[in-house]
Amino acid sequence: MKYFTFIGFLLCYQISISQHDSINATLLSNKVYENEKRFENCTNKACQIKESFLNAEYFLEEDDIFSSQNWLDKTKNLISLKEVDTTTVFVHSLQSELFYYNGLHQFAINEADKALITAHKLKDSLLISNGYFFKGINLMELNKLNEAEKFLWKSRNFQPKNVQKTYLRSSILNEHIYNNIAQLKQHLKQTDSAIFYNTKAYWYAKKSHSKRGIPNTEQTFAQIYLEQNDTENALLYLNKSILSAQKSNYFDVVLVNYGLMLHCYLNNEEKTNLWFQKALDLINEKKINITYQTYFYEIAIKAFKKSNQVKNLTFAQDKLIRINEDISLINNSYIQNITKKYFENENKLLKQELDLIKNQREKQIYFIASVGLIIFSLGIWFFFIQKQKIKNKEIITLQQQKEIAKLEALMDGEEKERMRLAQDLHDGINGDLSYIKYHLSSIEYESLSNENKTLFDKSIDMIDYSCDQVRNISHNLSPTTINDFGLITSLKNYCNKLEGFHPIKINFQHFGNDIKLSKNIETVIYRIIQELVNNIIKHADASEAVVQINSYDDNLFITVEDNGKGFESSQKNAGIGLKNIASRIAFLNATLEEEHNANGTTFTINIDLNNIPKT
Template sequence: MNKIFLHLFFLFFCSVLVAQKDTISIQKLMDEAYSFEQNQPEIALKLYKQTHQLSLKANYNDGAYKSLLYSGIVYSNIGKYDSAKYYYNKTIGYSKQSKTLIGEAKGYVNLANMYQFKGDYPNAIKNYIISIKLFEKTKDSVLISQSYQNLSSVYNSFKNEKLVLFYLKKAEDYGTKLNKEQLGLLYGDIGLMLLRQEHFNDAFAYFKKSEVLSKEYKSIRLNYFTIRNFGEYYNSKNDYNTAIMYYEDALKLSDSLNDTFQKDDLLYILSGVYFNNNNISKALYYGTQALSLAKQIDSDEMLHLILKRLSTIYYKIGQNQKAYQLLEQSYNLKDSVINDDHIKQMSLLQTKFETEKKDKSIAEQQVKLKKQELDLIKSQKEKQLYFIASLGLILLSLGIWYFYRQRQKIKNKEIIALQQQQEIAKLEALIDGEEKERRRIAQELHDGLNGDLSAIKYRLSTLEESGLSAIDTENLTKVINMINESCAQVRSISHNLMPSSILDYGLIESVKEYCVKINNSDSFKIEFQTFGNYVSLSKKTETVIYRIIQELVTNILKHSKATEAMIQFNYREDELFITVEDNGIGFDKNAISKGIGHKNIQTRIDFLNAQLDVESSSAGTSYTISIDLNTVK
């Protein structure tokens, strides 16, 4: 029976190793495909097709949906939106089948991006909203923020500044959880919105914040949009020469960005700036390039705008027939682009209107029913006047009694709260007084006793050894060495009484330094660990925490007979958990409240409004301190 079990376990272990090996090889192949996306997209697509098939064989869901998704992104970047749409829908279908929620959400958000590039705003909005709901289920704050940011850009096409700013602010709510590239792009979008509202100084400030993050993160995408946004700023100020300089720099980066739609949009903008700057040949050159690229990516919105721009340019140079033809083509496209937008807006307004009308009707019915109910109650009260009057007196008496009782309870609570505040104030004063006394004693030891010992050492060192016997010379050397050891002990005591590292470097470094000093002993070793993101507290709070740790370690050294100990800091969201453990002999937990050391610890625990749990056995002792970071100062 044991042999069969071992055989099955061996087979299972081998299958796990094979699956892990397959997963790693698939991931390497996907990384190779990514490296070809920019310059050789056809090779990237072949490799993604291969990784998808391998992922299906290996039952590797992440690899399967990512291969489909990345294929769609490649097709979108080269302007083949029908193929991109096909792969995004395949991503969504596979992710639903395999119950991969994050893959489904990413499929919808990229599908929305594709619809936005094509100018199909109703479908873009629809898919962005679906993706946001899915990302909320996955609790992915970064992707929720990105989706809100994308949604704002859709409403920007409607010139709906109120909704643009609304969704940008919702995206900014998740700003602390974004990486530097995403946060920089968000700052740029907010700056553009403020620029359109002619808040030039505020817009420039956001562009500068984006520029700082761009220099730190070294991202081509963020650098591209940062430079382009400065072009937008100077263009809005009619400083066309400076704007052109920034736009041209951004254009140089556009090929590295590998985003055809963004490059086409920038060519269209450059055409307009050169036109405003009376450089008609450049305006025509960039307008023609933009038209060619718009036809390539099949974007009705861009075709409509560029044709209109070219019509204006040809009219300027006197080619009226050509200008008329282009303008006619532009308006034909405008009907297909703008009318859909108007229908969508009207549909939204109509839905809102119908909802408000329905709510109003329901409210009126509720008011009518309420009035009938009040009339019925009034009639019943008139019939039962005497009974109600008697009952009213009883209820009034009970009410007065209840009122005074509740009032007394409130007063009692206020008294308890005041007592608690006074107790906290006493604890704070006690701790402050103790720290001041420690600081005074430390200063006296350092400046007084240590100075005196140093002076004695100096005087002894100046004695002429030639007139001393060998024994006196040896004794003199021993005395000087003893003074050196005393000075070191005084400095150590002074530092323990008031460690300067808390003021200079904070709690974590102070505890590390404390552990290093203790580890100088061969008979006892202590380890210090930290987990989570460090949260800086006030120096008073950090000093109180340091004193607790110092007292616990002192108790371990004095009483536990331990050879090893560990201090662990664990930051979890708004809480800090501190664990101090040793491998000593343990103690009776019922007796710990009698010691002065424990009373000092409990005083500081009460000051922090924290919780202390103690577990002790013959195998060692564990102290766990739970601190709510929202309540400490």
């Protein structure tokens, strides 16, 4: 668990750093000498604060914990931790990160709480969200899973809404929040929930083009499937994760994936030796963080124990022992020094806190009196404003009801027309074809020449094929299975039938709760998916497509994805099918997200079941 949360922690911290004008994150790549020289050349306090903090963050990135803590202590001595500004939040956050990195999770939680206090005073929702995220992942390490989940959801709820400049940063943080919730659910053996939330994390990672988030979420999928002994899907996502990570040069992720590969080939010693050697070569070739080496050897040891590979097991255990000895020597000295400093500083801050509380109480008395007078003055004005708002809401509600009724009438008319056409096809053309076949069958077959017999047989086959085609068109126009078997069975049958008539593999998946909706709503959802799949077959030139439905609590999450070429913008604007999809999405009060790239097209639909119209 720690491997994944640590990655999320580092990335989210870098997100929050990018908000602060006085701390320029682009300097993190400078050499150590250049960083220290910058600090020495500072001629004012503001410059010293900026450079000492950047040095602390830089040395943490380089895994030099002692140097990072020393530079952070310099920053603390230059500022007042009681000041309400973003620098204070960053200092507490980085101290929390240092504690987290060394396993001092309760200390890390205390620092996250301090960061949250200042972030709430600043009313900075992104910094508040980061603080709750830090607190949640440390509680996960303490195995307090219920509390951890509560704070991870708080982090999600404090994400900025409709702010363009923070959209990308929010998407990346959402990816890490949902990924950690998925791991938490996996730890609780709630597989469906783990898949559901990791699907959301994967969507956010792809939406923000997160170079690290995409291989991480793919790796989480692989771990979930490995726990379910689903080796086929585990291998699928491991290969995806390896390619994504190699493309972005995240070789630590690649190393962990190599370790997970060992669990996919427990009964094949030749392949486990191959993947193990690949991992050892990667460790020798690349500068991989010692934390990820530790995690890899822990995974490898578990695999070799299961497969009883004594030689590899002994080698991996020896490596892990040496690494842990090195880590212990470094961490023990750090922990002794920092805990002593921490408690000395806490006593000093406690006295300052008591003085501050006294001054704040006096200010609060004056403030409450002033607010009371303002509230009383605004009371009557608010009463009249509220009455006007109620009237406006009634008008908007009536307009919405008229729009819903209009859309429902249009779709109802369309369904009736489809049923009429299906009936005409079935009773008319199909009956005529059967009548023609009957008359042809009355011809004396034996009296025909060999050439005419061949033509006769081809004619009968063509009539049979035409009957099947008409029957399939009739069923597509009016899917009676929805009334008899429900939405999921109808969609599964539909995808299976299409594979028989088109050269494309359509994989239908359903996770989560059973779907129980009115037949009218289920038909609308069926039509949306049918239109999307038809577009893939007609325009995408795809060899494979996935239709996935996740139903959890009061949400329905639909993904339709293909590996084709997508379609041009002119096709998108002119397509009647996409306009029909848009009208049905509007009727359901749902949202539709699209992504088009060289690897294919993805449509993601999110339906709040509490917000669909009552029909």
